[in-house]
Amino acid sequence: MQPIIDATVFIVDDDADVREALAWLLRSRRLHTESFESADSFWHKIKYGPLPQASCLLLDVRMPGMSGLALFERLVERGWHRAMPVIFLTGHADVPTAVDAVKRGAFDFSEKPFSDNALVDRIEQALVHSGKVLQMEQSARDLRQRLNELTDREREVMQLVIEGLPNKRIAEQLDISVRTVEVHRSRVFDKMEVKSAVELSNLLRSLE
Amino acid sequence: MQARDTEPSAPRRRLLWSALSLLVITLLALLVWLANRFEVSQVQDRLERDASEAVVDIRAALTRNLQSLQKLQFHTPGSQPWRMETADLLRQRRELVRIEWRDSTKQVLAFLDSPYRAPVFNILGRTGSGSDVGQTCEVARRLSGPAYSSSYFVLQSDVLGLELMDLCLPIMVAGRESGFLVVSYSLQDMLSEFVGSQYAHGREVSFTEGDGTRLAIDGAVHRVGREFSAKSLLELPGNTLVLRLNSWRRAPELFPNVLSALVAALALALTMILWLLGRDMRRRLRAERELADTLAFRKAMEDSLLTGLRARDLQGRITYVNPAFCQMVGFPAEELVGQSVDAPYWPPEYSEEYKKRQAIRLAGKVPPREGFESVFMRKDGTRFPVLIIEAPLINAQGAQTGWMSAFLDISEQRKVEELSRASQERLQATARLALVGEMASLLSHELNQPLAAIAGYAAGMRNLQQTSLLSDADAQLVVQRISEQAERAGRIIKSVHDFVRRRDQAREDASAQELIDAILPLLNLQARKLSVQVSLLLRPDLPRVHCDRTMVEQVLLNLARNGMQAMDEPGLWPRLLELRAQLINVEGVQWVEFSVADIGTGIDPEIEQQLFTPFFTTKAEGMGLGLSLCRTVIEQHGGTMRFERNQPRGTVFSFTLPCAESA
Numbered sequence: 007m008q009p010i011i012d013a014t015v016f017i018v019d020d021d022a023d024v025r026e027a028l029a030w031l032l033r034s035r036r037l038h039t040e041s042f043e044s045a046d047s048f049w050h051k052i053k054y055g056p057l058p059q060a061s062c063l064l065l066d067v068r069m070p071g072m073s074g075l076a077l078f079e080r081l082v083e084r085g086w087h088r089a090m091p092v093i094f095l096t097g098h099a100d101v102p103t104a105v106d107a108v109k110r111g112a113f114d115f116s117e118k119p120f121s122d123n124a125l126v127d128r129i130e131q132a133l134v135h136s137g138k139v140l141q142m143e144q145s146a147r148d149l150r151q152r153l154n155e156l157t158d159r160e161r162e163v164m165q166l167v168i169e170g171l172p173n174k175r176i177a178e179q180l181d182i183s184v185r186t187v188e189v190h191r192s193r194v195f196d197k198m199e200v201k202s203a204v205e206l207s208n209l210l211r212s213l214e
Numbered sequence: 215m216q217a218r219d220t221e222p223s224a225p226r227r228r229l230l231w232s233a234l235s236l237l238v239i240t241l242l243a244l245l246v247w248l249a250n251r252f253e254v255s256q257v258q259d260r261l262e263r264d265a266s267e268a269v270v271d272i273r274a275a276l277t278r279n280l281q282s283l284q285k286l287q288f289h290t291p292g293s294q295p296w297r298m299e300t301a302d303l304l305r306q307r308r309e310l311v312r313i314e315w316r317d318s319t320k321q322v323l324a325f326l327d328s329p330y331r332a333p334v335f336n337i338l339g340r341t342g343s344g345s346d347v348g349q350t351c352e353v354a355r356r357l358s359g360p361a362y363s364s365s366y367f368v369l370q371s372d373v374l375g376l377e378l379m380d381l382c383l384p385i386m387v388a389g390r391e392s393g394f395l396v397v398s399y400s401l402q403d404m405l406s407e408f409v410g411s412q413y414a415h416g417r418e419v420s421f422t423e424g425d426g427t428r429l430a431i432d433g434a435v436h437r438v439g440r441e442f443s444a445k446s447l448l449e450l451p452g453n454t455l456v457l458r459l460n461s462w463r464r465a466p467e468l469f470p471n472v473l474s475a476l477v478a479a480l481a482l483a484l485t486m487i488l489w490l491l492g493r494d495m496r497r498r499l500r501a502e503r504e505l506a507d508t509l510a511f512r513k514a515m516e517d518s519l520l521t522g523l524r525a526r527d528l529q530g531r532i533t534y535v536n537p538a539f540c541q542m543v544g545f546p547a548e549e550l551v552g553q554s555v556d557a558p559y560w561p562p563e564y565s566e567e568y569k570k571r572q573a574i575r576l577a578g579k580v581p582p583r584e585g586f587e588s589v590f591m592r593k594d595g596t597r598f599p600v601l602i603i604e605a606p607l608i609n610a611q612g613a614q615t616g617w618m619s620a621f622l623d624i625s626e627q628r629k630v631e632e633l634s635r636a637s638q639e640r641l642q643a644t645a646r647l648a649l650v651g652e653m654a655s656l657l658s659h660e661l662n663q664p665l666a667a668i669a670g671y672a673a674g675m676r677n678l679q680q681t682s683l684l685s686d687a688d689a690q691l692v693v694q695r696i697s698e699q700a701e702r703a704g705r706i707i708k709s710v711h712d713f714v715r716r717r718d719q720a721r722e723d724a725s726a727q728e729l730i731d732a733i734l735p736l737l738n739l740q741a742r743k744l745s746v747q748v749s750l751l752l753r754p755d756l757p758r759v760h761c762d763r764t765m766v767e768q769v770l771l772n773l774a775r776n777g778m779q780a781m782d783e784p785g786l787w788p789r790l791l792e793l794r795a796q797l798i799n800v801e802g803v804q805w806v807e808f809s810v811a812d813i814g815t816g817i818d819p820e821i822e823q824q825l826f827t828p829f830f831t832t833k834a835e836g837m838g839l840g841l842s843l844c845r846t847v848i849e850q851h852g853g854t855m856r857f858e859r860n861q862p863r864g865t866v867f868s869f870t871l872p873c874a875e876s877a
Contacts, residue, residue, distance in 0.1 A: 023667040030674045033674070034674035034678045035677055118662040118666040119669040120669050120673070123673055
């Protein structure tokens with residue numbers, strides 16, 4: 007398994023021994039960890055937005071102060087749990103709560119005590135997932151940027167191209183010459199960094 | 215009710231009373247009438263008698279006058295002596311009005327008038343007065359003796375007149391008629407002189423002619439009321455007069471005499487007595503009716519009672535049972551009344567005990583007022599518990615005639631008690647389970663933390679070993695951490711142990727009596743259900759024991775319940791459970807030993823070995839924790855628990871508890 011560079015695993019648990027043991031375990035798998043003793047202190051750290059690099063959150067359900075569940079609610083509210091998958095750590099009695107949380111978007115839950123490296127494997131999957139989500143979000147942001155750079159006429163032409171109309175028809179509809187349509191079309195293709203109308207269509211669909 | 219049948223109906227009774235009253239009134243009236251009639255006849259009789267006596271008197275007086283007149287013959291008529299004698303006679307006899315001397319030709323030779331009145335013949339003269347002296351003298355001559363004329367009326371100056379009657383007496387001188395003596399009688403004066411007050415008092419005496427014409431009357435009376443009349447004939451030579459006596463009585467009085475008064479009084483008394491008797495009878499009838507009503511009411515009350523009633527005489531024989539009792543035991547009243555000992559509703563196994571109880575009762579010992587419980591048998595052989603309340607039966611004279619007992623079938627009540635007790639126990643068990651669950655959850659969470667840490671370290675170390683990156687320092691650190699976490703887990707376990715231990719602080723000093731008293735109500739409930747007799751044998755002066763009361767009470771209850779269940783065998787009678795507490799000495803240390811002895815089936819040898827094993831049970835619904843927990847509790851107190859066979863049968867469980875430190 008390839009090491010995931012720059013990924014961070016946040017550990018939020020009120021029990022220092024557990025935090026330390028987990029950190030040590032993850033370090034043994036070359037994962038970078040950051041520990042927090044309470045949900046409040048973690049929230050204080052990330053309240054301005056999630057990290058730009060891949061990350062995941064190991065969250066104890068029962069904690070004094072803000073509970074793990076309350077923290078999860080806040081993350082879900084802001085949609086941050088997609089880029090930063092949440093894995094709940096639970097005791098036996100909290101399993102129904104954890105299952106419920108998974109249904110609402112948590113990545114997974116793990117029952118204490120954890121079995122060997124299964125938890126670490128799951129964490130790595132979460133980090134990969136996080137990386138993918140971040141990548142997708144990045145490309146979406148790029149696409150929007152490129153769309154913003156299009157002129158109004160170019161956007162009109164692009165819309166009709168996506169609908170699959172030939173240049174001649176586009177020219178008729180926009181009451182411009184076929185030649186002009188072709189110029190706009192090639193400029194849209196350049197700006198959107200695509201080579202065909204099909205590619206452009208896929209790209210825009212991914213944005214939705 | 216019979217009284218009501220024979221009781222006459224109201225109209226008939228009224229008819230009887232009317233008939234009786236009518237009879238009495240008729241009798242009374244008859245008696246009064248008879249008495250009255252008797253009196254009337256008496257009055258009439260006396261009147262008749264008086265009338266005839268008066269006639270006799272008149273006759274006698276006339277005869278006497280005749281003799282006086284005859285004496286006048288011896289004087290020369292008209293001579294001085296004759297005049298003197300005649301005047302003398304006229305003075306003496308007021309009834310004589312005039313005396314005349316006539317010759318044989320009836321010419322008046324001499325005469326003298328009564329000095330008491332004016333000469334009567336002055337107005338009309340002797341001849342004009344209508345008297346027929348000649349005829350009378352003829353009669354006298356013919357008779358050769360005195361003759362009387364018919365009466366005749368002579369008018370007088372005072373308007374009234376006089377009714378006179380002449381007497382002609384022939385004067386015989388030497389056997390030859392020489393003349394006549396004519397004497398005029400006044401009838402009126404005859405009556406007043408002859409009859410006199412002797413007969414005339416309150417009466418009217420009169421002379422009448424044969425046809426009833428009144429000639430003279432004497433004795434005017436107040437004519438009020440009923441007239442009585444009696445007549446008697448006065449026959450004189452030449453004339454016949456009728457003497458009539460009239461008498462008036464007031465309207466007949468209600469009680470004319472003592473006899474009728476007495477009769478009336480008697481009749482009244484009789485009526486009174488009859489009335490009193492009637493009233494008495496009415497009262498008696500009313501009392502009887504009220505008594506019958508009361509009896510019917512009582513009977514209805516007894517019949518509608520759900521409480522069984524039974525009366526016994528002083529010999530113990532049943533004299534009365536009510537329907538509720540019959541229904542309770544299932545025997546008809548005929549099969550019960552008259553029975554004595556070994557009543558059909560006594561369960562045979564309790565017969566001896568009940569006989570004893572009855573003997574005590576018959577000896578006069580008063581049972582507890584709140585009643586006592588017993589077991590009876592129905593006709594079909596099923597047993598049921600009853601509450602018996604007995605009281606002496608006192609008759610109207612205040613003497614005890616037996617015992618009255620009231621019975622309540624308390625099997626339903628028992629069932630309810632049983633149910634509530636069972637649900638109580640279930641609730642307690644549930645609560646205990648909930649507590650255990652809570653503790654288990656807490657424990658698992660707490661233990662998960664160190665275990666998770668240990669697992670993390672171990673997995674991490676294996677990872678490093680695989681990649682040969684494990685440094686000695688890392689390995690040392692990790693092992694250190696792992697042992698720390700193991701210690702932590704140990705501490706958690708210990709804290710749970712401490713929690714259990716904490717009950718030690720709940721220990722207090724309690725006496726054996728207090729411990730047993732606390733479980734006795736629950737114990738008795740079960741004992742009644744299984745018909746077990748529980749006896750307590752507590753040595754006096756036992757020292758108090760130091761223990762967790764709740765736990766030890768549970769142990770006692772558990773053992774007692776086991777013992778009772780061991781005796782729940784059909785046909786096992788009697789069922790006795792004995793709770794004992796005594797002081798024992800083990801190697802110089804004083805202990806209080808509690809024992810629970812049953813006489814049940816005992817314990818199989820192969821089961822004995824497993825008796826205290828947790829989760830081992832012989833009961834269908836048991837969990838098998840009872841005895842093992844009991845032993846744990848006792849051992850926590852520092853005592854021991856053991857069991858042995860009871861003699862002749864059954865099992866004895868014993869445990870020891872330390873004595874409280876003497877203060």
